[in-house]
Each structure stands twice: as C-alpha cells, then as structure tokens.
Amino acid sequence: MTLLDKAIVLMLPVVPKPVVQLFSSQYIAGSTLDEAVEVVRTLNGEGKLATVDVLGEEITRESEARAIAQAYCEAFTAIERDHLDSNVSIKPTALGLDLSYELCRENLETVVTEAARYGNFVRIDMEDSATTSDTLRLYRELRESGFDNVGVVLQAYLHRTPDDVRELADLEPNVRLCKGIYIEPPTIAFTGYEEVRANYVRALDALLDAGAYVGIATHDEWLIGQALDRVEGMDTADYEFQMLLGVRERRASELVAAGHRLRVYVPFGEHWYQYSLRRLQENPTMAGTIAKATVNRVLGR
Ligand SMILES: Cc1cc2nc3c(=O)[nH]c(=O)nc-3n(C[C@H](O)[C@H](O)[C@H](O)COP(=O)(O)OP(=O)(O)OC[C@H]3O[C@@H](n4cnc5c(N)ncnc54)[C@H](O)[C@@H]3O)c2cc1C
Secondary structure, three states: OOHHHHHHHHHHHHOOHHHHHHHHHHHOOOOOHHHHHHHHHHHHHOOOEEEEEEOOOOOOOHHHHHHHHHHHHHHHHHHHHOOOOEEEEEOHHHHOOOOOHHHHHHHHHHHHHHHHHOOOOEEEOOOOHHHHHHHHHHHHHHHHOOOOOEEEEEEOOEOOHHHHHHHHHHHOOEEEEEOOOOOOOOOOEOOOHHHHHHHHHHHHHHHHHOOOEEEEEOOOHHHHHHHHHHHOOOOHHHEEEEEEOOOOHHHHHHHHHOOOOEEEEEEEOOOOHHHHHHHHHOOOOHHHHHHHHHHHHHOOO
16 A cells, blocks of 8 residues: 555545445445345355354444344344355444443344354454453353354454464364454554464464364465465365455455355445445555545535
C-alpha cells in the first residue's frame, strides 16, 4: 500500500455509510438468510464449502444477542432444508460476550446444541485481544462438556499463539489459522508482514504435529504455497483451505480443481458495517476508489 492508500484507510471510518456499503457489497452475501442461502448454493455448485456468519458484532442488548443465536438456529434449518454444504462461524461478541461471559456461553451452547442436532458444526471466530482468553475458555468448556462439533480460531500475529497451540493440543482441536485482522499493540502482536508470516508457518507446523484439523485461512500466495508443501500426501479430509467471500475467487477455484477442500466465509445480516470496514481496510486497491467516490458524493456529483 502507498502512503496515500494508508492515509485513506485511516480515514475510512468517516466515509459515508452508503459509500462503504457500495464498495463492500462484494464481501457480503446480503442482509437476509435467503440471500446467504443463494450465495452458498452457488459456491456449493462450484465445489466450494461455506461457513455462514450472521453479522452482529455491534450489539449492545441481551435481546439482540439472543436474536443472533436464534438467527443461527434458523440458518441450520435452511442449510438442512436446501441440502447445502455449510457450517457456521460465530463472533462471541455477537452472542453477548461484551455484556457477560455467562450470557455468551449460554447462547453459544444453544447454537452448538442445535448444530449437533443437524450434524452440523460451529466455528468460534476470534476477535480482538481483549476477548482471546475468554474465547479459548468457551471453546475448552464446550469441548469438555462433550461437544465435538465446535472449532476455534488462532491468529498468527499474536505472540501468545504458540503457547495457545500447546495448551489446546490435548483436545486435538479443530482450528482455523489466520493472520489476525484487529489492530493490536506491538507488545502483544507481531506487526511486520514477514514476522506474521513466519509465526503463521510455525503455528501451522505445530498444529499439524498436534494432530489438529486445520482450516488454513489465507489469501497470501506465499503462505498458500507453504501450506501446500506441508499437506502434500495428507488425506484431503484432514485439513481445508478457507477464504473470504469476494476475495481471490479464481485461486479458490484452482485449489478446488486440485482436489483440496476449500471453504468460503459467507457473512450476511443487517450489522454489516464493522465487518465491511475491516475488509476494505485490507483491500490493497480499494482505498483510492473509495476516496474518489467520497469526494464525488460530497460535491454532489
Ligand atoms: C475464512 C477466513 C476467516 C477469517 N476469520 C478471522 C477471525 O476469526 N479473526 C481474525 O482476526 N481474522 C480472521 N480472518 C482475517 C485474517 O486474519 C486476515 O486479516 C485476512 O485473511 C487477510 O490476510 P491474508 O492471510 O489473506 O494475507 P494478506 O497479505 O492480507 O492478503 C494477501 C492478498 O490477498 C488479497 N486480499 C486480502 N484481503 C483482501 C480484501 N479484503 N480484498 C481484496 N483482496 C484481498 C490481496 O491480493 C492481498 O495481497 C479470516 C480470514 C479468512 C480467509
């Protein structure tokens, strides 16, 4: 990214919401479950798996958190009804983690129980570092209460990740490994591009050594290459690649054609704003286009 792009990225939060919505539409399936179902159907037709995310991280009330849990239960019904190949991904704050751990735990257990009823699976997303320990605790508690249909996420940019891999090892965990998207201080996170890549590869090796099922979530061609070297000769049922909706779709299709499992993250819902900002902030070509659109809008063109 150029310095100008970086400056524009910092300005994104003051960009008018309709402009953000316009440019983030490639990353969001829509605002309704029906729209998400259509996107999943298309992906499945291309041989890709999906994971559906009900966007809801801006919630502030218990009733909203319960409504998101209910929306996930409805998603399982639709997945089953339409014979789709999709699981779900959940942000703990959408289930109320910022309100109380117990509320989130209760909502999560409701969703995981419903998933189990359908033979489906729940991935607990990882959010900013204030939530890491609670999120790993939620995962352990669910696994220790007998739920095997649940997985978690580790972020390669955190210094603590190698320790977290070691601590999870006894569970033979199901882990999505990503770089990490939230802005964290250098005291707890690597900030250099190459450092994050190196920690990613170390964590991937450690997870595979521990017998984990790994969701290799990256669009970084170098990391995809490193992962392909490591999974060579493995049963393709023992790992999967993961990408975000609207990002590197051709590369995703190539991985499918080469026989790998590839899952696409499909977010939908009314609470699209925070998710969209994060996606736009990491899009190397979008910043300048957004700046022009914003200026045009401000000038009334
Ligand atoms: C399936 C999935 C689930 C995720 N879940 C989480 C999570 O739970 N917690 C979390 O903190 N992070 C999560 N992330 C985000 C992740 O941490 C990274 O921020 C994100 O994937 C970008 O890192 P990268 O490895 O793709 O490498 P980058 O170096 O950022 O990207 C490599 C290349 O991919 C392309 N690219 C990447 N992002 C975009 C974009 N938005 N638009 C257009 N092109 C793009 C560009 O060509 C870029 O050069 C998830 C990512 C994926 C794929």
